[in-house]
Amino acid sequence: MKRLPPLNALRAFEAAARHKSFTAAASDLFVTHGAVSRQIRQIEEFLGRRLFERLPRGVELTDEGREYAAVVRRAFEQMAEASDAIRTRADEKQILTISTTPRFAVGWLMSRLHLFQRDFPQYGIRISSTTRLVNFERERIDVAIRYGRGNWPGLSVTRLFDHEEVPVCAPALLEGPNALRSPEDLARVRLLHDGSYQYWKSWLEFAGIDNVDPHEGWVMDDPNVMFQAAIQGQGVALSNPRTIETELRDGKLVRPFDIVLATDVAAYAVCPEQNADDPKIRAMIEWLVAQAEAQE
Amino acid sequence: MKRLPPLNALRAFEAAARHKSFTAAASDLFVTHGAVSRQIRQIEEFLGRRLFERLPRGVELTDEGREYAAVVRRAFEQMAEASDAIRTRADEKQILTISTTPRFAVGWLMSRLHLFQRDFPQYGIRISSTTRLVNFERERIDVAIRYGRGNWPGLSVTRLFDHEEVPVCAPALLEGPNALRSPEDLARVRLLHDGSYQYWKSWLEFAGIDNVDPHEGWVMDDPNVMFQAAIQGQGVALSNPRTIETELRDGKLVRPFDIVLATDVAAYAVCPEQNADDPKIRAMIEWLVAQAEAQE
DNA sequence: TATTAATGTGAGTTTTAATCACAGCTATGA
DNA sequence: TCATAGCTGTGATTAAAACTCACATTAATA
Numbered sequence: 001m002k003r004l005p006p007l008n009a010l011r012a013f014e015a016a017a018r019h020k021s022f023t024a025a026a027s028d029l030f031v032t033h034g035a036v037s038r039q040i041r042q043i044e045e046f047l048g049r050r051l052f053e054r055l056p057r058g059v060e061l062t063d064e065g066r067e068y069a070a071v072v073r074r075a076f077e078q079m080a081e082a083s084d085a086i087r088t089r090a091d092e093k094q095i096l097t098i099s100t101t102p103r104f105a106v107g108w109l110m111s112r113l114h115l116f117q118r119d120f121p122q123y124g125i126r127i128s129s130t131t132r133l134v135n136f137e138r139e140r141i142d143v144a145i146r147y148g149r150g151n152w153p154g155l156s157v158t159r160l161f162d163h164e165e166v167p168v169c170a171p172a173l174l175e176g177p178n179a180l181r182s183p184e185d186l187a188r189v190r191l192l193h194d195g196s197y198q199y200w201k202s203w204l205e206f207a208g209i210d211n212v213d214p215h216e217g218w219v220m221d222d223p224n225v226m227f228q229a230a231i232q233g234q235g236v237a238l239s240n241p242r243t244i245e246t247e248l249r250d251g252k253l254v255r256p257f258d259i260v261l262a263t264d265v266a267a268y269a270v271c272p273e274q275n276a277d278d279p280k281i282r283a284m285i286e287w288l289v290a291q292a293e294a295q296e
Numbered sequence: 297m298k299r300l301p302p303l304n305a306l307r308a309f310e311a312a313a314r315h316k317s318f319t320a321a322a323s324d325l326f327v328t329h330g331a332v333s334r335q336i337r338q339i340e341e342f343l344g345r346r347l348f349e350r351l352p353r354g355v356e357l358t359d360e361g362r363e364y365a366a367v368v369r370r371a372f373e374q375m376a377e378a379s380d381a382i383r384t385r386a387d388e389k390q391i392l393t394i395s396t397t398p399r400f401a402v403g404w405l406m407s408r409l410h411l412f413q414r415d416f417p418q419y420g421i422r423i424s425s426t427t428r429l430v431n432f433e434r435e436r437i438d439v440a441i442r443y444g445r446g447n448w449p450g451l452s453v454t455r456l457f458d459h460e461e462v463p464v465c466a467p468a469l470l471e472g473p474n475a476l477r478s479p480e481d482l483a484r485v486r487l488l489h490d491g492s493y494q495y496w497k498s499w500l501e502f503a504g505i506d507n508v509d510p511h512e513g514w515v516m517d518d519p520n521v522m523f524q525a526a527i528q529g530q531g532v533a534l535s536n537p538r539t540i541e542t543e544l545r546d547g548k549l550v551r552p553f554d555i556v557l558a559t560d561v562a563a564y565a566v567c568p569e570q571n572a573d574d575p576k577i578r579a580m581i582e583w584l585v586a587q588a589e590a591q592e
Numbered sequence: 593t594a595t596t597a598a599t600g601t602g603a604g605t606t607t608t609a610a611t612c613a614c615a616g617c618t619a620t621g622a
Numbered sequence: 623t624c625a626t627a628g629c630t631g632t633g634a635t636t637a638a639a640a641c642t643c644a645c646a647t648t649a650a651t652a
Contacts, residue, residue, distance in 0.1 A: 003415070007303035008609085020629065035610050037631060045575050047382045048390065049419030056618040057629055064382060070574065071378035075371040080300050082367040086343045086360060119299075122344030169543050279341050304640085318599065331641050333600060352649040353598055 005046045009039035011050065014076055016040060017069035021058045087122040095124040098281050099144040102129040103223040105266070107243035109145070116287050136272050143284050147265050151154050156276035158285050160267040160292040162238050165203055166260045168253045170233035180236070180256045183209045190235030191217030192226050199238050206261045227253075242295060267292075301342045305335035309347065310372055312336055313365035317354045328528040391420040392576045395440040398425040399519040400563070403539035405441070412583050419576050432568050439580050443561050452572040454581050456563040456588040459536050461499055462556045464549045466529035476532070476552045479505045486531030487513030488522050495534050502557045523549070538563075538591060563588075 015025035016036055026033040044051055051065030061069060100109060105127055115123060128134070134141050150157050169189075173180050176186055186209065191200050201214040219234055220226040227244065230237040231252050241260075247253040269285045274281070311321035312332060322329040340347055347361030357365060396405060401423055408431050413421060424430070430437050446453050465485070474484055482505065487496050497510035513531055514521040523540065526533040527548050537556075543549040565581045572578070 002430060003379070004307065005379050007307065010375065011300065011303065023628085031609090032611060033630070034612080034632075038609080041631090043646065047379060048416065048575065049382055054617095057620095057627095059630075068378055068382060071374055075374045076300060078367055078371045079306065082364055083299070083343060086345055086364060121343065152312070184450050279344065283341065305609085328642055329599070330601075330643080334640080337600090350599065350648095353596095353651095355599075359632090 006039075006042050009042040009046075010072055011076065012036050012039035013043050014069060014072050016052070017061055017065065017073070018058070020060065030290045082120070087120075089122075093124045094122065094280055095126055096284055097126040097128060097140055097142045098284070099128045099130065099134045099139070099141040100146075101131050101223075103227075103243055104145055105129040106224055107167075107227075107247075108245065111246055112291050115291075116284065119287070121285055123283075138277075142275070142278070142281050142286075143269055143271050145267060145269055145288070147267055149265060150266075150268050152270055154273055155270045156273045158269045158289060160269055160288055161242060161295070163263050163265045163267060164242075164260050165199060165238045165263065166241055166255055167203070167236050167257065168239050168241075168244060168255055169230055169236040171251060172233045174237070174254065174256060183207050183257055183259065184211055186212045186236060192229055192235040192237040193219040194215055194217065194223050194226055194238065195221055196231070202263075203238055203259075203261045203273070207259045302335075302338050305338040305342075306368055307372070308332050308335035309339050310365065310368050312348070312355070313357055313361065314369070314509070316356065319378075324504075367585060370467050373554040380417070382581045384389055385418075389420045390418065390576055392580055393422040393436055393438045393439040393579070395424045395430045395435070396427065396442075397427050397519075399523075399539055400441055403519055403543075404541065407542055408587050411587075412580065415583070416461075416576075416579055419579075432571075437563055438571070438574070438577050439567050439584075441563060441565055441584070443563055445561060446564050446566075448566055450569055451566045451583045452569045454585060456565055456584055457538060457591070459561045459563060460535045460538075460556050461495060461559065462537055462551055463532050463553065464535050464537075464540060464544070464551055465526055465532040467547060467550045468531070470550065470552060479503050479553055479555065480507055482508045482532060487524055488531040488533040489513055489515040490519050490522055490534065491515065491517055498559075499534055499557045503555045541591070 012025060012029060012035070015028050019028065022036045022040065023033045026036045029036070040052065047068075049064055051068060052059040053062055079168050085104045098109070109127070113125065113127075117123075127143060128139065133146070134144055136142075136144070145160070147163055150159060167186075170182065172188060178185075180186070180189065184202075186204075191212075191214070193200060196248055197214050197219070200217075204210075204212055204214050218229065220229065226237050227239070227247070229235060231247065236256070241248065241255065244253055248255070269288045271285070273279050308321060308325060308331070311324050312318050315321045315324065318332040318336065319329045322332045336348065343364075345360055346358055347364060348355040349358055355531070390446070394405070405423070409421060409423075413419075424435065426438060429442075430440055432438075441456070443459055446455060463482070465476065469485060474481075476482070476485065479500075482500075487508075487510070489496060493510050493515070496513075500506075500508055500510050514525065516525065522533050523535070523543065525531060527543065532552070537544065537551065540549055544551070565584045567577050567581070
């Protein structure tokens with residue numbers, strides 16, 4: 001076979017030809033314009049011909065460049081199409097089953113999962129949300145995301161992020177004559193509890209507040225219900241800020257004070273040790289870690 | 297455009313599919329089998345499918361892999377063909393003119409130049425061999441290779457290798473009753489001089505030989521003629537072993553003793569300073585340096 | 593049973609590519 | 623007409639990717 005030009009540079013050339021601009025191609029490829037400029041030069045040196053005319057504002061393809069770009073684009077399209085055909089082949093599509101808590105599913109996973117699907121169209125996704133500990137084999141779970149201390153024998157354990165607790169409430173509670181200003185003001189509002197009084201008790205101790213009764217308020221067994229109550233202004237809930245990211249960003253919930261209780265539990269991605277090398281499981285766990293890191 | 301797999305890995309896949317072997321593909325691509333193994337895995341993880349069946353002796357394409365390989369190969373062929381068409385386009389082909397001494401041309405450059413041409417088919421090559429110092433502009437020289445001390449003002453100078461001198465002769469001179477055994481035996485054979493007695497004089501001084509008259513022997517003004525004389529067994533010549541590589545390898549000439557005289561001159565690639573950035577000149581000089589280094 | 597001819601892989605190194613920050617160019621518009 | 627905005631080019635540095643090495647593993651072959 002005849003010698004091929006540097007392939008990554010060729011892809012940069014294709015993008016530049018499509019945009020008629022190095023800068024636009026660069027942002028298309030998520031690199032800087034300098035990287036594209038170097039790669040185009042590589043191709044031009046390889047071919048011994050200019051492919052672009054350099055103009056003061058942008059670039060323009062030479063005749064040769066235009067012809068070449070057409071061939072290159074067609075070749076890339078064929079490759080992309082063939083790759084895509086394999087990746088999205090519906091028959092015998094592999095299903096990746098994720099088990100997690102309902103809150104984590106709604107508050108963290110859902111808003112990100114389309115990104116995984118975009119990068120890995122070859123896998124079907126199934127989400128099984130339960131607070132129970134799962135039997136991987138019987139329930140056909142590939143990856144579970146669980147809070148704990150990471151000591152699960154027989155399982156491959158990957159830490160995602162620490163679990164911290166911070167009070168959150170509807171923004172309306174920060175306004176008016178009874179507005180929450182300091183932690184002591186919690187005595188005047190309803191506490192929302194997730195299953196047990198324990199969490200608020202620990203937080204109040206940590207914050208050094210003694211005028212607030214941790215047994216006051218409502219207890220709900222479904223955290224999603226609890227957060228809906230908080231959004232409606234029914235009281236103040238405790239939450240890991242990471243799992244209510246969207247609510248915080250949209251302003252549905254706010255953090256009245258920045259006293260963050262660190263805990264000794266963390267979110268972990270786990271799977272049976274013997275499956276840790278399965279490509280789809282590895283892909284998912286690596287992706288979860290990357291997402292958790294990106295969130296910081 | 298749909299997402300493309302890692303392109304260099306794709307090339308490795310193509311080679312592996314062609315050879316039906318990772319090891320063979322590796323040597324084809326001048327890398328180790330480990331590199332190919334990783335790249336194939338990359339592609340397989342990207343696609344979410346095995347492309348090869350792993351057998352104990354070698355690998356075999358899966359049905360999917362076979363289909364995919366066909367598409368990929370065709371796409372690469374299109375790119376290679378289009379690239380080649382531009383690179384070898386005869387009209388307006390750029391000519392690269394190299395000026396060097398006749399000896400260097402015959403003894404070093406000639407045997408390597410096809411490698412340059414293979415990598416850079418887009419340039420036509422012209423060789424101008426003369427011992428004169430050249431006028432780059434008037435004689436349209438792009439790159440000159442010259443011996444000296446590297447102090448040529450106005451020129452961009454790149455050192456290639458040191459010039460050393462060592463005696464060489466036909467292997468026949470090492471046999472029979474009058475065989476050359478030690479440097480002192482040079483008194484019994486003819487010395488072959490390249491233009492001046494100076495070189496032998498320096499070498500004999502360096503070697504500490506005082507029974508040999510450096511003014512003995514034949515003086516030839518063309519080193520190629522001198523080496524022909526040496527090959528025919530007419531005497532012993534002094535030479536830089538680098539420029540008679542092929543004669544040494546073929547056994548036409550041998551080094552009777554390993555006393556190497558280092559000199560203060562070296563071989564340099566030079567070009568006018570203002571042309572040092574010309575792609576074809578840069579390509580040639582970088583290639584000359586790489587060849588000189590490879591020879592060591 | 594030892595050998596051979598392959599692929600797979602963890603750790604470390606080398607090579608390659610990308611970034612950053614600044615330079616240079618010129619059409620545009622104040 | 624002169625500063626500005628919008629590009630591309632590049633030297634030095636940093637970051638990432640690829641490769642190598644050495645060893646492991648496997649099963650056909652001698």
